[in-house]
Amino acid sequence: MAEIHWAILCRRAIVDKFTKHVSIIDIVNEISVDPIPGTSGGKAPDDSHEAPGMVLDCQLVTLWTRSDPHEPEKFWQRVTITTPDGQTHSAPGDRLVGDLVNHKRTRLLTGIKIIPYWGPGAYHFNVLYAENESDEGELVATVSLEMKLKEESTAVKG
Numbered sequence: 001m002a003e004i005h006w007a008i009l010c011r012r013a014i015v016d017k018f019t020k021h022v023s024i025i026d027i028v029n030e031i032s033v034d035p036i037p038g039t040s041g042g043k044a045p046d047d048s049h050e051a052p053g054m055v056l057d058c059q060l061v062t063l064w065t066r067s068d069p070h071e072p073e074k075f076w077q078r079v080t081i082t083t084p085d086g087q088t089h090s091a092p093g094d095r096l097v098g099d100l101v102n103h104k105r106t107r108l109l110t111g112i113k114i115i116p117y118w119g120p121g122a123y124h125f126n127v128l129y130a131e132n133e134s135d136e137g138e139l140v141a142t143v144s145l146e147m148k149l150k151e152e153s154t155a156v157k158g
Contacts, residue, residue, distance in 0.1 A: 001067050004129070064098050
């Protein structure tokens with residue numbers, strides 16, 4: 001089983017084409033958002049079961065290595081998001097192939113453009129490991145993001 005060394009939520013990550021070094025820009029662990037019209041108390045508009053989407057535009061970056069340095073392996077990384085109400089949702093483009101056949105380590109970048117918004121609270125980005133594409137995966141890391149509503153005094157009034 002491949003080993004995950006870290007997972008980071010950031011605004012942008014850049015992997016150098018030649019050195020394979022990664023530059024992580026603006027690590028995100030807390031954001032303040034404007035209230036979304038029609039939502040209150042973490043409920044979707046009209047008490048429906050679907051949360052409105054909120055633009056996040058971040059990347060979840062992970063670093064993986066071979067469990068045995070001499071044994072090439074391939075795996076799938078899956079990302080889910082757990083919202084403050086306890087529901088778990090698949091992240092768009094949530095399944096990536098980790099190729100540890102030709103290299104001993106790999107970095108995977110999952111783009112997260114929109115997330116389901118259920119109000120303020122802790123949102124958990126869950127990283128799952130699977131040995132093949134059809135597996136649901138095993139939880140190996142969680143990155144938390146705290147969402148807070150902007151204070152009335154700081155919100156722009158129109």
